[in-house]
Amino acid sequence: MLEKVIEENRQGEAYAPFAADPNTYSKKFYIESYGCQMNFSDSEIVASILHEEGFGATGNYTEADLVLINTCSIREKAEQTVRNRLKTFRQIKEDRPGMLIGVLGCMAERLKAKFLEEEKLVDIVV
Structure with missing residues (x-):
């Protein structure tokens, strides 16, 4: 079972759902979210899709195969x-x-x- 390891009021924190055995994944992803609550929700959806595709989450971007930032460009x-x-x-x-390395959200657009x-x-x- 995946556990949520992010508080939505902490901008820039990495969303890192950790599985019981992280060694079961051949590739790792890292996601940082900035902006509104919708961005954090979108990051959770992206993480879920990546998990289904065989990616495991990491809280350390230096070991990730895929690094994503989800952000808006309000400020x-x-x-x-x-x-x-x-x-x-x-x-x-x-x-x-x-x-x-990828970027998602309205800033990306x-x-x-x-x-x-x-x-x-x-x-x-x-």
């Missing part, structure tokens, strides 16, 4: 926070080229071209 500070996190993840990816093509911060925009 400029949130946008800068997300950009800084994406740069951090990109640095980890230099040592782990197989890692995929608005800045898709910049994230993918200009700044090359992410591999996936949803």
Whole structure:
């Protein structure tokens, strides 16, 4: 049974549902959520889908095969926070080229071209 390990009032926390035996998964994912309660709910849905596809959650992004940030772009500070996190993840990816980095939510929709093509911060925009 999966347990929820996030309080929705803590922006930027990783959603990490841990299964009884984390060694049963061949790939690991890490999700951070920023913004409204809907984003946290959406992250739970994404985590559930990834779990069904054989991914296990991790609370440590440095060991993840897939790193996702789910965010909205209501405030400029949130946008800068997300950009800084994406740069951090990109640095980890230099040592782990197989890692995929993705961004979800309305910020992703608005800045898709910049994230993918200009700044090359992410591999996936949803």
